[in-house]
Amino acid sequence: HNVSDAVNLISEKEPYFPLVHDPANSDKSLTAAGSSAVPSGSLSSTEKHRNEDDILKRFQLFKQFDIVQDHSDHHYSGKGSSLKQPSKTGAKKIQDEWRILEKDLPETIFVRVYESRMDLLRAVIVGAEGTPYHDGLFFFDIFFPSGYPNVPPLVYYHSGGLRINPNLYNCGKVCLSLL
Numbered sequence: 001h002n003v004s005d006a007v008n009l010i011s012e013k014e015p016y017f018p019l020v021h022d023p024a025n026s027d028k029s030l031t032a033a034g035s036s037a038v039p040s041g042s043l044s045s046t047e048k049h050r051n052e053d054d055i056l057k058r059f060q061l062f063k064q065f066d067i068v069q070d071h072s073d074h075h076y077s078g079k080g081s082s083l084k085q086p087s088k089t090g091a092k093k094i095q096d097e098w099r100i101l102e103k104d105l106p107e108t109i110f111v112r113v114y115e116s117r118m119d120l121l122r123a124v125i126v127g128a129e130g131t132p133y134h135d136g137l138f139f140f141d142i143f144f145p146s147g148y149p150n151v152p153p154l155v156y157y158h159s160g161g162l163r164i165n166p167n168l169y170n171c172g173k174v175c176l177s178l179l
Contacts (some may be wrong), residue, residue, distance in 0.1 A: 064110050065102040071114040074122060075156040075172070076143035086119055090148045094118050119144045133164070140174065152176060 043051065071077045086094060095118075101111050108126040121142040127133030139158035145151045155174040167175040 062110070064105045064107070065098075066110075066112050067115050068112055069115055071117050071120050074114070074117075074120050075141035075158075076120060076154065077117070079143055079154075086144065086146060086148060090144065090146065091118060093149045094144060119146075119148075136164075138168075 098113060105111060108128065110124040110126075112122040112124075114120045121144070123140045123142065125138045125140070127136035127138065129135075141156040141158070143154040143156075145154065155176060156172045157168045157174045159168065159170045159172055161170050163170040167177075169175075
């Protein structure tokens with residue numbers, strides 16, 4: 001498996017959908033929520049090759065660090081307000097962190113920030129090879145409270161109801177004490 005096989009990535013012009021497991025799909029692939037998956041057994045070899053090429057092209061175009069508008073599917077979108085800006089210190093710290101993330105992300109981490117909501121961030125981490133998390137996709141929604149950086153961020157893990165690590169709860173809670 002590689003990341004492009006597991007992820008139906010999206011181009012900049014398409015809406016963002018978190019990836020979910022489609023139980024109706026017998027090959028247990030991940031698909032974008034709201035999309036329909038075509039079982040791989042029903043495609044000809046030419047169609048499969050075109051589909052794989054399309055996924056690879058979309059993967060190569062996908063930005064590791066992206067600034068987008070729509071934050072409506074973010075877990076914390078109802079928390080805080082787009083009118084209430086972070087404190088001057090908090091805004092500067094967040095901007096500094098954006099610059100670091102934009103330049104220095106490992107290839108298995110993807111970050112999305114929101115133009116109108118500096119206090120929100122989404123990170124997707126691809127599980128490392130050679131670990132029980134290999135090629136798993138781990139979605140985290142992060143909220144920076146108005147007291148940030150003196151107050152820790154809130155983090156929500158999209159678990160799908162599973163608890164795969166003692167620090168990641170099936171209700172979405174993340175134990176940040178390790179950090």
